[in-house]
Structure formats: C-alpha cells, structure tokens
Amino acid sequence: MTISFRRGTRLAAVATVAGLTLAACGSSDSEGGDEGGSTAADGFGELSVQLSWIKNAEFAGEFMADSKGYFKEAGFSSVNLLTGPVAQEEIVATGKADFGLSNAVSTASAVANSDFPLKIVGTTYQKNPFTILSLADGGNIKTPQDLIGKKIGVQDPNLSLFKALLAANGIDEDEVEIVPNGFDVAPLEDKQIDGLVAYVTNESLLVKGHGFDTVDLPFADNGLPFVAESVMTTDETIEKSPEKVKAFLEAEIKGWKDACSDIEGGAKLAVDTYGKDIDPPLELEKEIEQAQAQCDDLVVNDETAANGLFTISDAAIADNIKSLKTAGIDIEADDLFDMSLLTELLKEKPELAQG
Amino acid sequence: MSRAAIIGRPLLNLAFVLAAAVAAWYALVSLTGVSELTTRLPQDVVGYLFTEEDAGENRSEVLGALGQTLIDAGIGFAAGLTVATLLATAMVLWKGIEAATMPMVMVVRTIPLVALAPVITLLFGNGFWCVAVMSGIVVLFPALVNIAFGLRSVTPQMRDVVTVYGGTSWDVLRRVAYPTALPSIFAAIRISVPGAITGALIAEYFTTTDSVGKAVNTSLALYQYDQLWSLIVVVTLVSVVGYMLAQLAESFVLARYGQGTERG
Numbered sequence: 291m292t293i294s295f296r297r298g299t300r301l302a303a304v305a306t307v308a309g310l311t312l313a314a315c316g317s318s319d320s321e322g323g324d325e326g327g328s329t330a331a332d333g334f335g336e337l338s339v340q341l342s343w344i345k346n347a348e349f350a351g352e353f354m355a356d357s358k359g360y361f362k363e364a365g366f367s368s369v370n371l372l373t374g375p376v377a378q379e380e381i382v383a384t385g386k387a388d389f390g391l392s393n394a395v396s397t398a399s400a401v402a403n404s405d406f407p408l409k410i411v412g413t414t415y416q417k418n419p420f421t422i423l424s425l426a427d428g429g430n431i432k433t434p435q436d437l438i439g440k441k442i443g444v445q446d447p448n449l450s451l452f453k454a455l456l457a458a459n460g461i462d463e464d465e466v467e468i469v470p471n472g473f474d475v476a477p478l479e480d481k482q483i484d485g486l487v488a489y490v491t492n493e494s495l496l497v498k499g500h501g502f503d504t505v506d507l508p509f510a511d512n513g514l515p516f517v518a519e520s521v522m523t524t525d526e527t528i529e530k531s532p533e534k535v536k537a538f539l540e541a542e543i544k545g546w547k548d549a550c551s552d553i554e555g556g557a558k559l560a561v562d563t564y565g566k567d568i569d570p571p572l573e574l575e576k577e578i579e580q581a582q583a584q585c586d587d588l589v590v591n592d593e594t595a596a597n598g599l600f601t602i603s604d605a606a607i608a609d610n611i612k613s614l615k616t617a618g619i620d621i622e623a624d625d626l627f628d629m630s631l632l633t634e635l636l637k638e639k640p641e642l643a644q645g
Numbered sequence: 646m647s648r649a650a651i652i653g654r655p656l657l658n659l660a661f662v663l664a665a666a667v668a669a670w671y672a673l674v675s676l677t678g679v680s681e682l683t684t685r686l687p688q689d690v691v692g693y694l695f696t697e698e699d700a701g702e703n704r705s706e707v708l709g710a711l712g713q714t715l716i717d718a719g720i721g722f723a724a725g726l727t728v729a730t731l732l733a734t735a736m737v738l739w740k741g742i743e744a745a746t747m748p749m750v751m752v753v754r755t756i757p758l759v760a761l762a763p764v765i766t767l768l769f770g771n772g773f774w775c776v777a778v779m780s781g782i783v784v785l786f787p788a789l790v791n792i793a794f795g796l797r798s799v800t801p802q803m804r805d806v807v808t809v810y811g812g813t814s815w816d817v818l819r820r821v822a823y824p825t826a827l828p829s830i831f832a833a834i835r836i837s838v839p840g841a842i843t844g845a846l847i848a849e850y851f852t853t854t855d856s857v858g859k860a861v862n863t864s865l866a867l868y869q870y871d872q873l874w875s876l877i878v879v880v881t882l883v884s885v886v887g888y889m890l891a892q893l894a895e896s897f898v899l900a901r902y903g904q905g906t907e908r909g
Contacts, residue, residue, distance in 0.1 A: 379868060384680040400868035406682055446850075446859070447866035469771065470851055 334534045337366035340387035342374045342519060345565035347577040348491065348584065349391075350556025351414060353564050355545025364537035371564070379406055382522055389538055393418055393518035394610045394626070395451055395617055402621045407525040409628040412539050412600035414519035414546060415588040417510040420451065421490040423475075426503035429484030434459035434512050440484040443471030448487045451509070454617035458513030475500075491584045499576045516613045517602060518588075528628055536635040543599050543642050550585035557581045598636050598643030602629060651896040655889045662885055685874035693871040706860075707875050713856035714880065717845035720773070721780020722837055725844075728781065729788035729833065737796045737822065738814060754786040758847050771852045779851075780844030787840065788833040795829025796822045827902060831895035838887040842880065 341349055352371060355361055361369045372387055379400035382390035391414070400406035422442065424431040429440050438461060444452045449468070456463055469483055475497050478486045488494055490506050498504050510516070521542065528535055549556035557577035565572050593603050602610075607623050614621055636643045667687055674684045685693075694704050732750075736743040753761070758779060769775045799822045807817045823830075849858025857880050864872040 377865070377868075380680075380683060383682050396866075396868075399866075404682060404868045404870045406868065446862040449863050450867055 333367055334365045334531070334537060336368045336370065337361055337389075337538065338370040338372060338387040339538075340372045340374065340376065340378045340381045340390040342378055342391045342393075343492075344375075344568055345371065345373055345560060346492070346568070346572055347557045347560040347581040348519070349564070350549035350553075350560060350581045350584075351542060351546030351589075353545070353559035354548040354552075354556055355541045357559055357563070358545070358548065360541035360544045361538075364541040365534075366537070366541075379408060379522070383408055383524060385524075388527065388534070389521055389523050391519050392522055393520060394516040395454075395614060395619070397520065397522050398614050398619045398621050398626050401626055402619050408522050409525060409528060410517070410520045410522050410602075410626055411528065411535055411628055412521045412542070412632045413517035413602055414521070414542075414600065415517060415584065416591050416594060416602075416606065417508075417588050418514070418516050418518040419489045419491045419584070419588055420448070420509040420514070420518075421488055421494060422455075422485045422507040422509075423478065423488040423490075423494050423497065424485040424505045424507070425478065425481070425497075426505050428478075428481050430505055431485045431507050432505055434461060434507065436507070437461060437485070438465045439467075441467045441469055441482075443469050443477055443483040443486040445472060445487060446470060450617060451514075452487055454613070455509055455512065455514055458613075458616045491580045491588065495576050495579050495583065499573065499579075514613045514616065515606075516610045517606070521600070528631065532631050532634075535631045536638075539600060539632055539635055540639065540642060546589060546599050549581065550589060553581045553585065554578055600632060601636070601643075602627065651900060652893065655892045655896070658892075659885065659889050666881070666885075683870055685870055687878075689871065690875050690878050693875050703872065703875070707872065707879055710855055710857045710860040710876065711879050711883065713854050714842065714845050714849065714858065715883065717776045717849060717856060717858075718780060718841040720777045721784055721844045721848070722841035724777045724781035725784025725841065726788055726834065726837060729785050729792055730830075732789055733792040733796055734818065736793050737818065743793075750786060750789060753782055758782060758844065762847060762851055766851045775852060776845060776848040779848035780841050783840045783844030783847075784837045787836050791829045791833035791836075792826060795826025798829070799825050824902060827899060828895075831891070831899070835888055835891040835895065838891050839884045842884050842887070846880070 339352065341352070343349075345353075349371070356369050356371065372381070374391075378387075378390040378392040379397055381387045383400065383406040393415075394410065395418075397408055397410055401408055422431050422437065424440075429436070431437055431440060434455070437456070437459075442452070452468070453463060456466060469477075471477055471483065471486060473488070473493065475486065475488070475493050477483045479497060479500060479502060485507075486493065490508055494504055494506055521539065523535060557574060557580070560577050560581075561572045561574045589599065593606065594601060597603065607627050607629075611621065611623050611626075614626075670687060674686060692700075694700060694707065697703065732742070732746060736746070761782070762779060765778050766775055769778055796818070799817065803821045803825075804817050807821060812820070845856075846858040846861075849856040850862065852859070857876050861873060861876050864870075864876065
C-alpha cells in the first residue's frame with residue numbers, strides 16, 4: 291500500500307493548516323471548541339454520526355443515548371444522526387460526519403484500496419449479522435454446501451462478501467447462480483430466488499413476520515466472522531481529539547447498555563420517534579424482536595461480559611483480519627483497528643465496562 | 646478527397662477530443678473541490694493500468710470487464726440497427742406500418758430505460774436477451790428516424806426512372822433508396838456506437854456477468870476508486886474510438902459512392 295506523492299503532499303498541507311488553526315485557537319479561548327484538542331469542559335460542539343441503515347431498531351443504542359442526553363452529558367452541543375445506507379467511509383473520511391457506523395469489510399476496503407485515513411475504534415456488533423436467508427419450503431439452505439446449484443439474490447455492494455463466503459467454504463463460484471437483487475424480500479417470498487443475502491436481525495425477522503418458515507446461514511458462523519456496526523473515525527480525529535472519541539464512545543456504551551436492558555424502549559424510540567417517517571412504516575413487533583435478537587446474539591457475548599460493550603479482543607481482531615484475507619483484503623490489524631482510546635476510557639471509568 | 650485526408654481528419658478529431666476531455670477532467674477535479682480521496686487524475690489512471698506493481702493484474706481485470714461490455718454493446722448495436730433498418734424499409738414500402746409502429750416506438754423511447762429495465766428483466770430474464778433488448782432500444786429510435794428519413798429522400802424523378810423501365814417498388818428501394826440513404830445510415834451508425842455502449846452499461850447493472858456496468862458498481866462499494874476511474878476512462882475511450890471508426894468507414898464508403906462526406 292503506497293500513498294501517492296500527490297495525496298501525500300496534500301495531506302501534509304492539510305495537517306499543517308490544521309496545526310496553525312489549532313495554534314490560533316490556543317491563543318483565544320473557548321471559540322470553535324469542536325476543532326483540535328478540546329476537552330469535555332469546553333464542549334466538543336456539534337456531533338454528527340453517519341448510520342449504516344435506515345433509522346430502525348438497529349440503532350436502538352444511539353437513540354437511547356440521544357434521547358437520554360448521554361451525548362450532551364459527554365460534551366456535545368447537538369446530535370445529528372444521518373440516515374444510511376450511503377458510502378459511510380467516504381462521508382467520514384471527507385469530514386461530512388465525525389463518526390460512522392459500518393463493518394470491518396467495508397472499512398478495510400476503503401483503507402486498503404484507497405488509503406482512506408480511517409480506524410475502527412470500537413464496535414456495537416461483535417458478530418456481523420450477514421446471512422443467507424432462505425425459506426424452509428424453498429431453498430432451505432442450512433449449510434454452505436446447500437448453496438450449490440441454488441439461485442442466490444446478492445446486492446452489488448455485497449457481491450465480494452458473498453464470493454468470500456463461497457471461498458471460505460471451498461465452493462466454486464460457478465456452482466452457484468448469482469442474481470442481482472436489492473434488499474427487497476419479495477423475490478425470495480415469491481420463490482424467484484432460493485436465497486438472499488440479508489441481515490439476520492432485519493430481513494430474516496421481516497420474512498418470518500410475514501408468516502414464512504425461514505432458514506438462516508449466518509456468515510459469522512460459516513468462516514466469515516467480523517465486526518459490524520463498528521465505529522470508525524479519521525486518524526486525524528484520533529490524533530487531535532482523542533477526548534472527543536472517548537466522549538462519543540462513553541455515550542454510545544451508556545446508550546447501548548440501556549438499549550439492551552430496555553428492549554421495548556429502544557424499539558419504541560425507533561418506531562415512534564427517530565424512524566417515524568420511514569415508509570413503509572416500521573412494525574413495533576418486528577422492531578422489538580430485532581432489538582432483542584441483536585442484543586442477545588450480536589452486541590453482548592462472553593467477551594463483552596468480561597471486558598465491556600464495544601470492546602474487541604485481540605483474538606477477535608485476529609479473526610477479523612483472517613476473514614478480510616478470505617475476502618481478498620490484505621490489511622494489518624494496526625492499520626484498521628485502534629482500540630487504545632476505548633481501553634483508556636474503560637481504565638478511567640471502569641463502571642462503563644460493568645453490565 | 647485523398648485517402649490521407651480521409652484518415653487524417655478523424656485522427657485529428659480524435660486528438661482534439663482527447664485533449665479536450667483531459668483538460669476538462671483536470672479542470673473539474675481542481676475546480677469542484679471534491680475530496681482527493683475519491684477523485685483520480687489521468688496520471689493516477691495511467692499508473693494504475695501501466696506503471697504500478699500490480700498493473701498487469703489491474704489491466705486484465707479492467708480489460709476483461711471491457712471485453713464483456715463490448716460484446717454486450719455489439720449485441721445491442723447489431724440488434725438495434727437490424728430492427729431499425731427492417732422497420733424503416735417496411736415503413737417506406739407500406740404506409741400502414743409507420744402508423745402502427747411509430748407510437749409504440751415513441752412510448753418505449755419516452756420511458757427512461759432505467760425505469761423500463763425491471764420490466765425487461767422480468768420478461769427476458771437477465772441474460773443475452775435482456776442485453777440485446779435494452780441496448781437495442783437505445784440504438785433503435787435514432788437509427789430508425791435517420792434511416793427512414795434517408796430512404797424517403799429519393800426524388801420523384803429517380804423513382805419515375807426506375808418505374809418507367811418496369812422496376813417494382815422493391816427495385817426502387819434496392820437501386821435508388823438504399824444508396825441515397827447511405828449518408829443517413831452512416832449517421833445512424835455513428836450515433837449508435839455510444840448509444841449501444843450506454844445501453845449495454847445499463848443492461849449490465851441487471852445481469853450477472855463481469856462487465857463494466859457491474860464492475861463500476863462493485864468497485865464503488867469496495868472503494869476501489871482507481872479501478873472505478875480506469876473503467877470510466879477505458880469505456881469512454883472505446884466509445885470515442887468506435888465513433889471514429891464509424892466515421893472512417895463512412896468516409897471510405899461515401900467516397901466510393903461519390904457522395905463526399907457531407908452529413909445528411
């Protein structure tokens with residue numbers, strides 16, 4: 291991986307300018323507190339977070355943190371939660387949002403393929419929720435081998451991920467028929483396709499809710515474990531405003547603790563407040579189910595019980611790097627993960643790590 | 646017109662088009678202020694395709710996708726032009742055909758292809774026929790209008806000459822109308838080249854093969870901006886060169902028929 295001369299010099303120039311601004315800020319006081327090495331006392335200014343999906347219960351923790359004022363307590367003057375899905379890495383790297391939620395594969399792609407200056411500093415989901423969703427009386431895909439000879443709907447952005455699943459399980463690409471498909475579940479329910487790349491916490495529950503008997507083949511349990519809804523920010527933010535990162539993580543952890551202890555409350559925030567304009571409207575029952583499933587299976591595990599929410603153990607990081615390799619992304623752990631700020635935060639405030 | 650001039654002029658055109666495109670590229674990137682994380686300049690694309698360590702691999706990926714897109718565009722080009730020529734001929738021979746088909750062609754043409762695409766994939770699946778139909782639709786309309794116009798531009802005097810000698814309307818078509826329509830047919834061919842490529846790119850979004858239309862989408866998802874920009878560059882280049890080749894063929898053929906290169 292090389293940074294071209296052009297980009298290298300421009301980055302240096304940006305850094306210099308930022309440094310001068312910082313120096314200027316130092317002489318006057320308290321103005322423009324969101325730039326540079328501000329602390330909670332000065333306030334971090336406005337916070338913008340790029341979500342990875344529409345505002346459903348997937349972000350119950352963020353909704354909790356916002357509605358209960360945890361972001362404000364942490365020193366942010368206002369909170370702007372931006373709806374996805376978009377190219378979250380691009381939004382964060384180009385400074386249109388302070389933090390973004392994405393997954394290890396997507397962030398690693400941006401870092402490895404285009405030298406985006408980003409790091410993952412913590413994660414909501416310990417396991418990625420990607421699955422091959424099928425119907426029991428249709429594709430009935432229970433094992434990777436069941437994929438052979440089937441027609442699978444794959445969204446273009448997930449094409450390489452799906453191919454990585456095949457590679458991880460030694461299945462030849464030619465043995466599976468890939469059909470371009472959006473996230474619409476209708477083709478699956480109409481049996482035009484045998485399986486669909488989906489979220490175990492979202493589409494799976496949606497189809498189940500429509501009265502179908504569903505079968506899941508989770509990527510995480512079939513050779514492709516990696517973190518998702520992971521928090522990323524720029525190298526510059528980590529370097530210049532470590533306190534801001536810690537403040538954000540603190541509010542997030544508090545929010546997610548609440549979301550996992552008050553499942554219904556989190557789901558209701560999604561349905562009644564944050565996602566009330568979504569069309570077709572969110573269904574409370576499904577959102578509760580989703581909030582429950584994500585806390586049980588993805589957000590909390592033995593490691594987070596021991597180390598605290600949002601932490602990623604070294605072993606988990608090694609698994610992530612291995613999965614990325616399977617997906618054709620060669621990256622060193624240190625170029626993708628920076629857990630130092632979260633570790634610092636939990637040392638300063640050990641109560642955050644307790645359940 | 647001398648042979649050198651016939652080849653020279655399109656080459657000069659090509660050089661001008663390329664220079665203008667590169668200048669516009671630099672200007673856009675530097676003036677719009679889009680983050681350099683996502684933009685690439687000509688030298689980056691050259692680096693990606695030729696001088697980088699993995700250039701060979703990059704090239705084979707990009708050219709592989711381009712090859713498929715050329716096949717897809719070729720299918721659409723042939724399908725669209727064939728249907729256009731047949732329809733135009735039928736319209737000239739039988740007045741009723743025009744009244745019956747033009748509204749239909751207009752309808753298909755007025756609906757944006759992207760909106761029409763899901764219906765086409767439902768009807769034709771997402772394989773060969775989908776590509777042929779979608780790419781063909783883009784080619785069909787302008788080609789049809791041009792060719793029909795050309796076929797109609799036979800003067801009554803010319804028609805009379807053939808009829809006086811006992812020729813049928815088929816003879817009028819074969820001996821007078823087609824040669825008269827040659828400039829129009831070539832105009833149709835020229836504008837069909839980029840049209841067919843556009844149609845192919847849209848169709849590829851809905852099909853599964855490794856092609857430029859697909860690769861643009863996946864490279865965007867994986868933040869492979871080098872590949873993305875390279876794909877755009879090669880497909881644009883091919884489009885321009887294809888147009889130029891059509892122009893060359895036109896010059897040669899029309900010179901042979903003594904019609905010069907005045908555009909119809």
